[in-house]
Amino acid sequence: MKDYDVMVVGAGPVGSTFARYMAERGFKVGILEKKKEIxxxxxxAGLVGKKIKDVNFLPEKFILNQVYGAHLHSPSGTTVSVSKGEPEAYVLDRVAYDQFLAKLAVQEGAELRLNHKVEHVNIETGEVYLKNAKFSAEVVVGAGGYSSVVSKEFNPEPKTVKAAQYLVDMGEDTFNADYVNLYVNSEISPGFLWVIPLSESTARIGLFSNLDYSKLNQFLNGFLNNHEEFKKATILKKYHGIIPVYDPKKEIVKDRAILIGDAASQVKPTTGGGLNIGFACAKMASKAVSRAIETGNPQLLREYQTEYRKRFKDELKIQLEVQKSFELLNNDDLDFLFTKLKKEGTENVISQYGDMDSQSLLVKHLVKSGLIFSVLPKVIFRRISNLWSSF
Ligand SMILES: Cc1cc2nc3c(=O)[nH]c(=O)nc-3n(C[C@H](O)[C@H](O)[C@H](O)COP(=O)(O)OP(=O)(O)OC[C@H]3O[C@@H](n4cnc5c(N)ncnc54)[C@H](O)[C@@H]3O)c2cc1C
Structure with missing residues (x-):
């Protein structure tokens, strides 16, 4: 007899959401979290598309701000604005929200142990080892983020990018809190820099890229110094973090183990966002895990991987191609692209077809309508169209 039906390693937002689904179905669920405080x-950055309400609970008190669209800026300052004229995304109090999701899982009966770091797991037997303890479970769920100890048992080290972020206060100066501002620059490709308003005077300003932390901070400081509106901003806090890169070949099921969320690299290649996709996958995984436990057949866990790939492979593949394409552009190309996008009236098309969580519809429209031919610099068009030859 095993200690648990399911042992979840990691009480991040995705692990806690998965644990709640399983506890709601009446399974005995354990959660091990290495941190003292969730x-x-x-x-x-806490920016999530409004579709979050389709994939998880989101009480209003965790929403610090809502935004209507984005201003996208080229390196030399051409701005493309996209908006559907209604709230498109929420800016969350992530710490409080993560704690709320864990509390919901516990309320449904999951047993949460904080300050419990998992050292390694045996994915064949379902045994989970800590420094001074051991637990057994029918299914072990790796939800420990990019450095998941469960993923290490059957996947190579994941590729990652680094992110740095400041919380800034503008003092008496205010800015428009209805829009997110995003800045592209080949120095930080495939990433970008974001200014996400929490209020009219505070914002999270950050970036992700292949660069190391000192170069990220250097770029961030340079940005603040070079932009008049941020020159007087006070930096209240500095953060940093690691984002896994989506890998279409990653195995997310093996023996008695599955991976969800960042541990499964379930992250949008274009933005690095992982909440909405992670929540959708937590629900999908809970169905396959339930069937596997009820029938005593761990083989059924594979249904999760099959369904995940079926549902997200095309979207994530297109996003990967978009990201790779951006990586090929130097700053002159980016300026050319933005100028053309404005001239061709593409802002309206992006506003209509664009979506924070899925960009395939927009990309397909740009290709089919031929708009892509007029906005991309000719020199690189052939290289980019090769990347896109598959759709
Ligand atoms: C700077 C930055 C900005 C971001 N901005 C956004 C954004 O605006 N929108 C968005 O959607 N996404 C964003 N993301 C991504 C988002 O934060 C992640 O996709 C999300 O947190 C994934 O949740 P998770 O539960 O899978 O993993 P995590 O949030 O990483 O949680 C994993 C948990 O597992 C625990 N753990 C790890 N190893 C062990 C172990 N061995 N034993 C026990 N516990 C363990 C960790 O302590 C942690 O609590 C951003 C990421 C970064 C770094």
Whole structure:
């Protein structure tokens, strides 16, 4: 007899959501979390598409701000604005939200142990080892983020990018809190820099990229110094974090183990966002795990991987191609692209077809309508169209 039906390693937002689904179904669920306090320190910009309400609970008290769209800026300052004229995304109090999701799982009966770091797992037997303890479970769920100890049992080290972020206060100066501002620059490709308003005077300003932390901070400081509106901003806090890169080949099921969330690299290649996709996958996984436990057949866990790939592979593949394409552009190309996007009236098309969580519809429209031919610099068009030859 095993100690638990399911042992979840990691009480991040995705692990806690999965644990709640399983506890709601009446399974005996354990959660092991290495931190003393859930969600601390903050490692997120907290921007999520409004579809979050389709994939999880989101009480209003965790929404610090809602935004209507984005201003996208080229390196030399051409701005493309996209908006559907209604709230498109929420800016969350991530620490409080993570703690709320864990509390919901516990309320449904999951047993949460804080300050419990898992050292390694045996994915064939379902045994989970800590320094001074051991637990057994029918299914072990790796939800420990990019450095998941469960993933290490059957996957190579994941590729990752680094992120740095400041919380800034503008003092008496205010800015428009209805829009997110995003800045592209080939120095930080495939990432970008974001200014996400929490209020009219505070914002999270950060970036992700292949660079190391000192270069990220250098870029961030340079940005603040070079932009008049941020020159007087006070930096209240500094954060940093690691984002896994989506890998279409990653195995997310093996023997008695599955991976969810960042541990499964379930992250949007274009933005690095992982909350909405992670929540959707937690629900999907809970169905396969339930069937596997009820029938005593761990083989059924594979249904999760099959369904995940079926549902997300195309979207994530297109996002990967978009990201790779951006990586090919130097700053002159980016300026050319933005100028053309404005001239061709593409802002309206992006506003209509664009979506924070899925960009395939927009990309397919740009390709089919031929708009892509007029906005991309000719020199690189052939290289980019090769990348896109598959759709
Ligand atoms: C700077 C930054 C900005 C971001 N901005 C956004 C954004 O705006 N929108 C968005 O959607 N996403 C964003 N993301 C991504 C988002 O934060 C992640 O996708 C999300 O946190 C994934 O949740 P998770 O539960 O899978 O993993 P995590 O949040 O990483 O949680 C994993 C948990 O497992 C625990 N753990 C790890 N190893 C062990 C172990 N061995 N034993 C026990 N416990 C363990 C950790 O302590 C942690 O609590 C951002 C990420 C970064 C770094």
């Amino acid at each position: 969600g601390v320190p903050l490692q997120c």
